Amino acid sequence: MNSTTSNTPRSCCPSLSPLQREGDGWRLAVDPAKPFVAMVGGEGWACELRAAELRALCQGVAVVVCQHSAVAGQLMAEESITINHESGGLWLELQGTATSWSLRFLLEPDTDRGCEGVWSAQASPQLAMALQKLECSGTLPV
Numbered sequence: 001m002n003s004t005t006s007n008t009p010r011s012c013c014p015s016l017s018p019l020q021r022e023g024d025g026w027r028l029a030v031d032p033a034k035p036f037v038a039m040v041g042g043e044g045w046a047c048e049l050r051a052a053e054l055r056a057l058c059q060g061v062a063v064v065v066c067q068h069s070a071v072a073g074q075l076m077a078e079e080s081i082t083i084n085h086e087s088g089g090l091w092l093e094l095q096g097t098a099t100s101w102s103l104r105f106l107l108e109p110d111t112d113r114g115c116e117g118v119w120s121a122q123a124s125p126q127l128a129m130a131l132q133k134l135e136c137s138g139t140l141p142v
Helices: 051-072 124-136
Strands: 017-021 026-030 040-041 045-049 081-087 092-095 101-107 116-120
Touching: 017 124, 026 124, 040 051, 040 116, 045 051, 045 116, 051 081, 051 092, 051 101, 051 124, 101 124
Parallel strands: none
Antiparallel strands: 017 026, 026 040, 040 045, 081 092, 092 101, 101 116
8 A cells, every 4th residue: 555645744733543554564543532542563573652752763763764774875885784772661673774775663562561573675765754654743642
């Protein structure tokens, strides 16, 4: 499926209505009215996230993608890199080459649950972009 995008200008008041984005190998659904405000998914798996976990995912993915972008030009074609980030009970890993990378996350079990997921090299950049748009739009649930 193709991902959908919004043409709503950033200056508009943020919408707190549910949204869903998806593409080949990834899915992001957000509904601020629910206790678990988001669902992220990949090939054959999905995980519900609380608002703080979604914010940690958005921010963490932005960090590892930015770090990758900063060093990608220095990598040789056959060289691979692994970048880890941990924050707010969420551990992230970006692994790949200068031109192709995948994402993996682990929501560390707290008192009631934990989960783990991975996105392919094809899905990861698309998911990262969707998370960035969500974070930049001002619509992240509080």
